[in-house]
Amino acid sequence: MEQFEWTVTTDQASERIDKFLTTMNESWSRTQVQIWIKEEHIKVNNAKVKSNYKVASGDVVTLEIPEPEKLEIIAENIPLEIVYEDEDVIVVNKPRGMVVHPAPGHYTGTLVNALMYHCKDLSGINGVIRPGIVHRIDMDTSGLLMVAKNDHAHESLVEQLKAKTTRRLYKAIVHGIIPHQHGTVDAPIGRDKKDRQSMTVTEVNSRDAVTHFTVLETFDQYTYVQCELETGRTHQIRVHMKYIGYPLAGDPKYGPKKKTLDIRGQALHAAVLGFIHPRTGKEMLFEAPIPEDMKQLLHQLRTK
Structure with missing residues (x-):
């Protein structure tokens, strides 16, 4: 020491x-x-x-x-869709069903396990369990994530998230027909007192949360929307869309109890990710098309 x-x-x-x-x-x-x-x-x-x-x-x-903790995460040869990589950052298109980092019940098969196999130099700011992880998306949400390969990059990306200068656009299918083209949900989010595993809109022990949405397409009982995060709270889009009466299709936690559309988990995809490169200062913008299961759902809704 x-x-x-x-x-x-x-x-x-x-x-x-x-x-x-x-x-x-x-x-x-x-x-x-x-x-x-x-x-x-x-x-x-x-x-x-x-x-x-x-x-x-x-x-x-x-x-x-303190003496540095040795990483005890098992490196696993799990295929990754690397959208971009250099000496500072990696941008990954995470598939639906993959957990981002090890946690009780998910110590293997996570994005971090795959990253540890793919590249040995990840930032250590988040410690043993979450090396390199700057932000997360839920297990059953697909799409783009930025990962830091060193502490300088990590700190820069975290500061951009705090300053709300990153760009994060999501595509989602929600229940109901939204009658207006654009909207903003500005409602604080905190832990649900009745269910500590869930989040809810509340004034108690909450943090500010802002989501902007745009209607892309409407169907008989559903709407295809694009949501842009101004803040990044846990389950933010899922909680906000439920709060205004348009919960995400397939969402097991915040959606209707009765299964409606044939999809595993919520129909939510992180489609666009933008940030300033920590070393070069260059504006970086990445896009990932919606996954096949959401494409099929949209096709079914369009042909009904």
């Missing part, structure tokens, strides 16, 4: 502790420092602090860098 100690000078006073430490060593990202603070590896005057603590002249700052 590496140990460091600094005494804050007058010139350094009033700076946030996380920023102060990144100036002590430029190879440490602010995100990594914040994790060390949360895990109490960083102390000021032998006391724990928060990331927004402002150092004072004479403060003694100590850091004990």
Whole structure:
């Protein structure tokens, strides 16, 4: 375990502790420092602090860098549809039914297991279970995901998500006929008190959530829509569309209990992904066509 100690000078006073430490060593990202603070590896005057603590002249700052955990994820030779890859990022088109990262009940067969086989250099910011994972989509949602291959790329992509500068468009089939062409759902999302595995629109312990939607096509009892995320909350599109009365077709958690269309899981696909490249600053935009099962559903609805 590496140990460091600094005494804050007058010139350094009033700076946030996380920023102060990144100036002590430029190879440490602010995100990594914040994790060390949360895990109490960083102390000021032998006391724990928060990331927004402002150092004072004479403060003694100590850091004990923990030994890195060895990744215990099994690398599996699972086929991946790589849309783009370079030394910093990978963009993957995830199939419906694949879990993004290991979790209770899903320790193998995940996207992370496949990525560990495909490439050995993934960012370590999210730890052992979620190396490289910047954002997630649900197991039964298909489509585009960006993955970071190093901590610099990871931090940049996370900051873009926080700043709402990434572009994420989804295609979905929902129940009911939406009568207007465009709409925005601005409703906070939090855990459902009645079911801790579900999310719901609530003012209690919630976070702001905004979804924009556009009608692409209407059918007898369904609507084909495009949804754009302004925020990225858990199950956001599924919760918001249910909230306004148009739940996703096939959704086992938020849709009608009676199965309607023949599809495994919700008819939802992450079709467009855009971000600024962490190293080059270039605008990157990727598209993935809807999967075969959604194509078949649309064909059936059009020919009824």
